[in-house]
Each structure stands twice: as structure tokens, then as C-alpha cells.
Amino acid sequence: MECARLWPSCSHCSVLEKDLAPQKGNVFYDVRKTWTEKGIGMFPDEERVSIEKGCKLLEKTVSMTICEAIIQYGRRDAEQRALDRYRRTMFFDPTLKIEILNLRAARMDTRDILQDLQDVANGIQVTHAADSLKAAKAQKKARREAAKKQRIRKVEQMLLTHGWNGLDDLWRRRAEKLLDDQRIDELHLQWKAAQAQTPLEETQIRLF
Numbered sequence: 001m002e003c004a005r006l007w008p009s010c011s012h013c014s015v016l017e018k019d020l021a022p023q024k025g026n027v028f029y030d031v032r033k034t035w036t037e038k039g040i041g042m043f044p045d046e047e048r049v050s051i052e053k054g055c056k057l058l059e060k061t062v063s064m065t066i067c068e069a070i071i072q073y074g075r076r077d078a079e080q081r082a083l084d085r086y087r088r089t090m091f092f093d094p095t096l097k098i099e100i101l102n103l104r105a106a107r108m109d110t111r112d113i114l115q116d117l118q119d120v121a122n123g124i125q126v127t128h129a130a131d132s133l134k135a136a137k138a139q140k141k142a143r144r145e146a147a148k149k150q151r152i153r154k155v156e157q158m159l160l161t162h163g164w165n166g167l168d169d170l171w172r173r174r175a176e177k178l179l180d181d182q183r184i185d186e187l188h189l190q191w192k193a194a195q196a197q198t199p200l201e202e203t204q205i206r207l208f
Contacts (some may be wrong), residue, residue: 020063025107027057027067029100031081036095050125067105100124152178159187
């Protein structure tokens with residue numbers, strides 16, 4: 001596993017004494033979690049079971065030769081490495097039990113839909129690591145987009161309040177980064193129109 005991390009693009013393995021296959025893949029495994037969910041009031045404690053399928057052991061894809069060697073010669077170390085990822089969670093929940101299942105070398109993870117349905121029918125919560133990763137990426141993207149929109153609103157408000165000439169260098173750089181020239185000109189014109197209207201309103205107030 002250390003070789004796979006340090007030299008993921010080698011074409012020959014001196015440990016195995018063989019050339020590495022050009023096809024790349026990963027070592028996949030499933031995680032079965034069993035824990036006790038505390039009951040509330042009159043409801044008793046309940047044992048819960050979940051399985052996350054298609055977890056990746058290696059951070060990057062490597063030659064299938066390496067993946068198969070990990071399964072053949074380093075299965076115990078691979079299972080321990082996968083288990084170590086849950087040590088912290090197990091420390092905070094003494095009822096939690098982790099099992100590493102179905103360790104396998106493959107170019108890509110495949111799903112057994114019938115087995116998933118059977119697990120669900122048996123009361124097991126089934127998730128797939130690829131789906132969890134996709135959802136996490138989508139949430140991260142949504143947070144980035146929301147933060148960007150907030151920064152844009154702030155810059156636009158500064159332009160409407162102070163005009164382009166009233167901004168310091170920092171806010172000008174932010175405006176140039178977040179807005180195009182047309183939008184900056186539009187907001188600056190709105191600021192100028194507001195400035196031209198303000199003296200008239202003040203004169204009317206003084207007359208009244």
C-alpha cells in the first residue's frame with residue numbers, strides 16, 4: 001500500500017518482480033455499522049444497522065496489479081487501515097461496531113441492486129460512498145455559490161453607496177473580480193443619479 005501511495009505511476013514493481021498492468025483501479029470495501037440508538041421515554045433502545053458500499057481504500061487509482069497484490073498479500077493490513085478511519089467515531093460511541101466487508105480490487109465499483117433491495121428489506125440502511133461523495137461535493141458547490149452571491153451583493157451595495165470613485169483600492173479589486181465592466185458602469189450611473197436627486201430633496205425639505 002505504501003508503494004501505491006508513493007509511486008502511483010511506476011511501470012514495474014521491484015517487490016512483486018513484475019511489470020505493472022496499465023489498467024488502473026482501486027481497492028474497494030463495504031463498511032457495516034451496528035450501534036444502539038437510545039430510546040426516548042417509554043420507547044426502548046433499538047439496535048440499528050447500516051452498510052456503506054463502495055468505499056475506496058486508496059486515495060488515487062493505481063495499477064490493477066498493485067490492487068490485486070494488496071488483496072492477495074496485504075488483506076489484513078488493508079482491512080486494518082480501513083478500520084482505523086473509524087477509530088475516533090468508535091471512541092465517542094462505545095456501542096458502535098465496525099466491520100470491513102467484501103474487500104476487492106476493481107477498476108470501478110459496481111452495484112448489486114438486488115442485494116441492496118434485500119438489505120433494505122432486512123431493515124439495513126444502505127448507502128453508497130460515491131453517492132455520499134457526490135452529495136458532499138454538491139453541498140460544497142452550493143455553499144461556494146451562496147457565499148459568492150453574498151460577496152457580489154456586498155460589492156454592489158458599496159458601489160451604490162459610494163460610487164466607483166469613492167471606493168478604496170481593496171473594494172475596487174473586489175468589484176473588478178466579481179462584476180463585469182457593464183455591471184460596474186450601471187451601478188455607478190445609479191449612484192450618480194441618486195447623488196443628483198439628493199440636493200433637490202434636501203432643498204424641498206428646507207422649503208417645507
